[in-house]
Amino acid sequence: MFFFLLPAVFFGWSLGANDAANIFGTAVSNRIIKYRTATIISAVFIVIGALLGGAKGLETINSVSTSNLILASISVLSAAITMTLMTYLGVPVSSSQAIVGSIVAVGLLEGNVNWGIISKLILAWIGTPLGGMFFGFLSYKLLSIPFNKIKSIYLREKIILISTLIIGAYGSYSLGANNVANITGVFVKYIGIQPAALLGGISIALGVLTYSYKVMMTVGTQIIELDYFSAAIAVLGESITVWIYALLGIPVSTSQAIVGAVIGAGFAKGSKLVNKKVILKIVSAWVNTPISAGIITFLIYLLLKGIFKIDI
């Protein structure tokens, strides 16, 4: 059993290394908070999120996944390989979309795909950047009113620092609650919901703690320069979106939520940040990620069956 769960640890690690940047990237790269502080807060709240809020998403993924342990393990492995490969190539990628691609591939191999739930998941992908945009816009509009009333620079800075920490913790909670399903959802049948939440949460936390620095610095410096207030608001918009999807039990991409939230906050501020390139990037991730993960699943399946003669 342990052997079959290893791809999940790898997948979780990869997700943590990538997605912590969507929460603390701007704060760390702008040196508002220290990298170590950010990763510890993030790791703790991801595990809490997975344990307290992950059940619904885990059930969703469980309901569309196979009852074959080897195939479940292959699907997670393929998703993990897709994530790593596409991150290496610098192509935008999402764990939620990778795992759905793998699950559909496995379903096709078994001749049984639950298209009802799968189409719901795919619809949520489109809803993610839109949700991010909406909550980014709304949060900015609502919170800028009291914030503008503060006339002292120092007080503003203190509030931004504390908000960044609180929003970061909330964002990490949402990330853990939402994305843990991608990691261990397919194993719920074998190990149960709480152990799946714990294993998934810890795997993601491990990635955050050990390998998130590079992506954080890239995210923080490559995306458009945001003022500290807008950056905190964007993370809040992202967190609310991802949290709502966690409540609904639908794993979504934090990367796409933050892109939407940055656009929403920017729009509230009066700047138009959305362009063809951004939309293309998101749409291409919707298409590329599940297809790549699906193809990798097929290849691993054929490899194990055809060459290693393993009976799956």
Next chain:
Amino acid sequence: MSLFFGKKEQTVIELFFEHLNSIENTIIKMIELIQSMENNEYEKVKELAEIVRKAETKADEVRRKAEMEMYTGAFLPNFRGDLLGIIESLDKIANKAEAVADEIELQNLRIPAELFENFESLAKKSLETFQALKDAAKEMFEDFESASQKITDTEKFEYEADEIERETIRKIFSLDISLAEKIQLKKLVHRIADISDTSEDVSDRIQIILYKRKV
């Protein structure tokens, strides 16, 4: 203020204020130097020029201390950068005052009696412009709106200084003195007016800091 500010920030702000006072002191000493020219007190001019230089050196020292303190982690990084920029450009004002003293003392300049009042009022207006800037810089920490008002005052005083500058130059060229003297005096006028011009430049920087923080 201590109610709201942390210890590191408190130290930086105190040094920042001390820096502003040192610059103000440099300009005040420069005005005393110009006033001493009325009675052609050459020894006094020399002595006061030295005092102006010392005041400028003091401002430099305070600036360096403030910069060092800032990098112990006071304020968030982007405001730290902004503040550093302000301190650097403020320091140029003290340099301008020192340049006026040098110009007068090294070239042994004399101001014709009919121009004296103009020079004195130009120097005083420059001080007034700087003082408005000083208030804006102080208010920047506590109250954005009040700082904006002081910035408007700085602009107003700078405009008035410009008027005096033009009038003085016009008067210089109407006098019956050599062209060399006229050019020397014109340069001195520009140097004094530079204090208010630079003060206004710094107030623009403060305005940008305030704009940047508007959400």
